[in-house]
Amino acid sequence: MAPLVPSHEVLENRRIVNINPETVSNIPSTDFPGHWPGESHEWSLEKFRNGFQVEFHQNKQFDASFSLIGLDAAIANAFRRIVMAEVPSLAIETVYIHNNTSVIQDEVLAQRLGLIPFKGSVDGLNWMRWHTKSSDDDPSSGSSLSDYNTVVLRLDVECTKNPNASPDEEDPRKLYKNAHVYAKDIVFHPVGRQEEYFSGEGTFQPVNPDILIAKLRPGQKIEMEMHCFKGIGADHAKFSPVATATYRLMPDIKILRPIIGEDAKKFAKCFPKGVIALEPITTEEAAQSNTEYHGHAGELKAVVRDPFNDTVSRECLRHEEFQGKVRLGRLRDHFIFNIESTGQYNSDHLFLESVKVLKLKCARWKRGLTDLMR
Incomplete structure (x- = not known):
């Protein structure tokens, strides 16, 4: 029996999720997404190429908006989850506090430092390797600190009185020196080949230099060393390279x-x-x-x-x-993505990084399937 060939009108109606006053209808209930009984839905690369489209709506350094048309929801959501959880970045993981006489407790201060987003050369990030922590049972099992797995930062700030301040001055930022400690006070200390990869505009630094870390008064001091490691958002949100990564379906409005x-x-x-x-x-x-x-x-x-x-x-x-007189709906295969970068990557590059990660996953799965067939 020859497979059924649906009309163009039927195919277009299948793309639309109907928005009713109280409900949502025309949701696929087939065993496999995009497949209907009695019809041929075999996948082909040529068919995918003809139907897939990418449209850019906004392309800024920290904010990008684009559409992926002709994809299944599972693939679109895979890209979204990979961008949030599996594209690596560098963040402060270990803090060695030598002196902290501020009013902020050591644990709170370390947590604030860990959430500061940093940026640096993408080539340097790709050159960096993963740092493996040692286990409690075997302290020597982890990676040793090296230039290719650890970035060293230091924060040494002491608050003193400003001798040039006016006697009637009330603003602590003018009355004292280093009354406010900002992210720009964190100093990067390159070691080994880090000077080659993190230099010039690609030096390792906070994305926003004006992030407030602490407030000090005369006699208070913060002295510490921080180690940044490479990680992914699946381990901790501080490693996620995006602030938001969302998509929505393209609205469809028909005036009947x-x-x-x-x-x-x-x-x-x-x-x-x-x-x-x-x-x-x-x-x-x-x-x-x-x-x-x-x-x-x-x-x-x-x-x-x-x-x-x-x-x-x-x-x-x-x-x-x-x-x-009107029918509302959404196109089920038209995904409008909005990606907001934290600064390590340009927003439009983040999606390309997610594609690379998915390709590596597919390659590993293919190798594993090949080994299984032997």
Whole structure:
């Protein structure tokens, strides 16, 4: 029996998840995503190439927005999870406190330092190797400290009175020296080949130099050494290279029947600005007797301009005058990604790093399958 060939209209309807006033419908209930009984859905590289698209919406250093079209939700979510949890970065892991007379406890201070995001040369990050901690049973089982697995930082700050301050000065930042300790006070001490990889603009430093670490007063001092190791977000959130990594489905708005006049203005207010536009009804449209535009030449009608900015609030479904005139949905294979980098990588590079990680996972799985078949 030859496989069924669905029509173009059926295929388009399958892409849409219907948004109803109280429910969501047209959710796939097939055994395998994107497969329907009696039809041929064999995967082919050529078919994937023809259907897959990437569209960039915003590309800034710390914030990127782009669309992946033609993917299954499982693959899109795999990229999101890899970006958050498996793309490596460097963060403070060990803190050696030699002197801390500030009001902040040692444990709290160490925790604050560990959450400061750092940046450096990506080549240097790729050159760095993993540092293995020693176990409690065997202290000598871990990695020894070296230039290729440990970055050394130091923080030595002491608060003193400012002899040049005005007698009536009340601002502690002017009254004292080093009254506020910032991330910019952390000093990088390169060792070995780190001078080659972390130099110039690619030197190892805090992403934001104005992060407040502590407040001091005369006589108080902080003196410590910190070791940064390479890690991934799956071990601790401080190693995650992103602040946020999310996606949403592309909204789909279909006006089934004309919305004219005051109803059109009200309809436009149900959506974020720019989603719905108001256009005058043309003479040709008004001349057609078999449409609801007949006799309404010059009046305003509602048209969908940019569904990308819609938040799918369902506000229009609350009003009786729009019942049966609009259908809301989302395209199940159109994923709008938003990635906000913490600074180690440019935001658009993060997704490419997730692709590399997934390729390595596939290669390991393929080798393991080959070994299993032997």
